[in-house]
Amino acid sequence: DADVTQTPRNRITKTGKRIMLECSQTKGHDRMYWYRQDPGLGLRLIYYSFDVKDINKGEISDGYSVSRQAQAKFSLSLESAIPNQTALYFCATSDLGGASGWGEQFFGPGTRLTVL
Amino acid sequence: RKEVEQDPGPFNVPEGATVAFNCTYSNSASQSFFWYRQDCRKEPKLLMSVYSSGNEDGRFTAQLNRASQYISLLIRDSKLSDSATYLCVVEGEGNTPLVFGKGTRLSVIA
Numbered sequence: 001d002a003d004v005t006q007t008p009r010n011r012i013t014k015t016g017k018r019i020m021l022e023c024s025q026t027k028g029h030d031r032m033y034w035y036r037q038d039p040g041l042g043l044r045l046i047y048y049s050f051d052v053k054d055i056n057k058g059e060i061s062d063g064y065s066v067s068r069q070a071q072a073k074f075s076l077s078l079e080s081a082i083p084n085q086t087a088l089y090f091c092a093t094s095d096l097g098g099a100s101g102w103g104e105q106f107f108g109p110g111t112r113l114t115v116l
Numbered sequence: 117r118k119e120v121e122q123d124p125g126p127f128n129v130p131e132g133a134t135v136a137f138n139c140t141y142s143n144s145a146s147q148s149f150f151w152y153r154q155d156c157r158k159e160p161k162l163l164m165s166v167y168s169s170g171n172e173d174g175r176f177t178a179q180l181n182r183a184s185q186y187i188s189l190l191i192r193d194s195k196l197s198d199s200a201t202y203l204c205v206v207e208g209e210g211n212t213p214l215v216f217g218k219g220t221r222l223s224v225i226a
Contacts, residue, residue: 033213040124042218043160043203058213090159102148102207102214107159 003027006091006108014116019078021111023091031094032074033105034058034066036087043090049074081115088112119143120206120217128223133194137220139204140186146207149180151189154201154219163189163202194224 004025013019023032034046045058047066055068063085065077078085091108122139129135141149149166164171166178166187177190187206191198204217 031213035216040218043216045213048213088157104150104162104165105160105214107161109159110157112157 002109004091004093004106004108006089006111008111009109010112012114012116013081015080015082017081017115019081019113021076021089021091021113023074023076023108025072025091025093025106025108027093027095027106028071029093029095029106030071031096032068033092033094034064034074034076035090035092036060036085037090037110038087046076078113078115081113083115086113086115119208119215120204122204122217122220124218124220126221126223128225129194130225131194131196133224134190134192135194135222136191137189137202137204137222138186139188139206139217139220140184141204141206141215142185143207143209143215144182144185145209148205148207148214149178149187150205150214151176151178151187152203152205152216154203156200160203160216191222194222196224196226198222199224 007022033048035043049055049068052068089111092105094105151163152160153163154160170179175192179188201219201221203219208215
């Protein structure tokens with residue numbers, strides 16, 4: 001079984017709808033992340049969480065919210081979806097690691113979201 | 117300077133060729149450096165960490181140059197299966213998470 005899972009894998013929705021993307025992990029990591037990826041723009045960080053009580057905005061948090069329901073679960077919500085939120089969304093986890101505490105990140109398989 | 121910059125490519129090389137990618141970064145205090153590989157429409161996966169002294173894993177060699185603030189990835193004896201996008205990853209500024217470059221696309225041609 002995959003260590004980091006995302007649901008749904010694909011979603012088509014309409015402008016103005018509320019959407020929730022879910023992420024679960026079995027790696028036991030405290031740190032979790034949400035990214036979006038657009039062609040030519042690379043991976044951009046939306047939100048990240050050090051633990052259940054510690055959530056931080058990333059580079060592009062406007063229009064998004066998150067919830068860390070447990071160490072293993074981190075969900076991303078689009079309160080009112082708009083077409084320019086059409087993208088590939090990845091969840092990732094990491095543990096403390098490396099020389100500075102930022103260790104390898106493990107990614108989920110991604111959610112392809114289309115907002116019409 | 118942007119936090120992490122890479123040549124987007126594409127690099128089109130024949131099988132068996134040696135190819136090198138460079139990546140420049142702005143955070144002079146960074147202690148964490150990685151190369152990730154991403155296949156089309158798939159999640160990024162760690163290829164290798166980059167250590168100060170340089171490191172090698174089979175056909176792949178990573179180097180770090182702190183003075184010039186760049187890291188490099190060398191792939192020897194390229195295989196068709198090496199075709200992918202290679203992402204340079206560096207610790208963010210001000211104790212923020214890892215920053216991913218936009219990636220360099222490699223196509224190995226038979």
